Amino acid sequence: MLPRTRPGSETPDDSNRAVPLASERRVEIRHPVAGAEARLVFEGMHYVLRLKDLSIYGLCGLTDAPIAPGQFAAILFETEDPCESEIRWVRRTLIGVSFLRPLPLDIVHRMRVRHAALRRRAKSRRITGFH
Secondary structure: OOOOOOOOOOEOOEOOOOOOOHHHHOOOOOEEOOOOEEEEEEOOEEEEEEEEEEOOOEEEEEOOOOOOOOOEEEEEOOOOOOEEEEEEEEEOOEEEEEEOOOOOHHHHHHHHHHHHHHHHHHHHHHHHOOO
């Protein structure tokens, strides 16, 4: 029995092999940073980018920018220099971004620390009933 593949997922050298999943193609682990924000600069306009996850090679996040796969944009993290990026995929307002150069580890670390602090604060509010 041949392995199941989706139409168009076959490779020219081996028509029975499916394209690897995105998680199998990734070189670096993506860290959850839900709640963190960055700025997406596209065609001279600034848009809010709410991050879902982040690695040194890319991110996933929500934005209302009118952007399509294959387009280039800059991502601004706090006071850092712009990170030149390519939009890899778009699903409504959720986008996948690939950085043209690896993101410095200190930025990833700061975003992870901020995410952990937000989660602790939200958890303490639920426990104490404070809003």
